[in-house]
Amino acid sequence: MQRRPRRNRKSAAVRAMVRETQVTCDDLIFPLFLLEGKNKKIEVASMPGIYRLSTDLMLREIEACLKLGIQSFDVFPVVEESYKDKLATRSYDPAFFYQKTLRMIKQEFPEACIMTDVALDPYNSDGHDGIVKDGKILNDETLEVLGRMALAQAETGIDIIGPSDMMDGRVAHIRDVLDDNGFTDVSIMSYTAKYASAFYGPFRDALDSAPKAGDKKTYQMDPANRTEALTEADLDVDEGADFLMVKPALAYLDVIRLLKDHYSLPIAAYNVSGEYAMISAAAQNGWLDRRAVMEETLLSIKRAGADIILTYFAKEFGEARK
Ligand code: PBG
Secondary structure (H helix, E strand, C coil): CCCCHHHHHCCHHHHHHHCCCCCCHHHEEEEEEEECCCCCEEECCCCCCCEEEEHHHHHHHHHHHHHHCCCEEEEEECCCHHHCECCCHHHHCCCCHHHHHHHHHHHHCCCCEEEEEECCCCCECCCCCCEEECCEEEHHHHHHHHHHHHHHHHCCCCCEEEECCCCCCHHHHHHHHHHHCCCCCCEEEEEEEEECCHHHHHHHHHHCCCCCCCCCCCCCECCCCCHHHHHHHHHHHHHCCCEEEEECCHHHHHHHHHHHHHCCCCEEEEECHHHHHHHHHHHHCCCCCHHHHHHHHHHHHHHHCCCEEEECCHHHHHHHHC
16 A cells, blocks of 8 residues: 555644644634623523623623634624614614624723624514515515614624625615715625524523514525526625625535635634534533533634634633643
């Protein structure tokens, strides 16, 4: 035998030398769920180890993560039903607890990279990402609200806007609104290829944001489609996105690779709530080794081509590396 690939696997040192992919804390964004009020910490039942936190506790959580080397966070608000309306008006109210908390986070931790979510669903009494009229999701009318929401978030000092709504033309519209108001430095991480996935279930539990009627299939992508992700990516690049995201991650590793091979912008992947829930449930039953499966999962997403991973495992990964 002239060639023996096993020689490059013979010791930990040799394996480390030839290792092609490394995940580090720098690659990760930690999604956080914000509650109104004080001293509140409520676990998400379908996401063991993940909590909805009030502002005071979230500030301490961010501090703890920064110490572990996790520097980026995506903050989602849990909005009480009584605040919701058809036009999602709280989403651009500067006095609303979400916007106030973002301001406090950036004041206390200017060095942290804070991302926000732009979509109507947490604030909308219909539970859809856009305005609903006669059972239809209105595209162009929704853009106006998305622009106001993005502006209200940018005014708090945050770093990255994350449009997750999948309306057509939203990146261009948000970019225009931000630039017209002097926020040329605020980035856009577009949810470029966001699929109509059943893996978002636990997230909708966490936010209590599931659609009241219908599904999201007229705006989120069909899981059967790959080429269509290129159409979405072409548009996002033209419209001024700074990052392209694929979501979910694990069932869409081929789409991550596709975008990585076709575009020069950084590619992000969202390791979503259902993916976290599956691993947590199996680990709780003693069926899988949680730490090892977490490491392998994040590695697979990076190997597929993701430069950035949004993951509920971020803090745990940081702790495991300490
Ligand atoms: C809201 C939004 C969703 C997620 C991120 N932003 C849910 C949805 O589109 O229904 C899902 C995140 C996750 O499952 O972890 N537009």
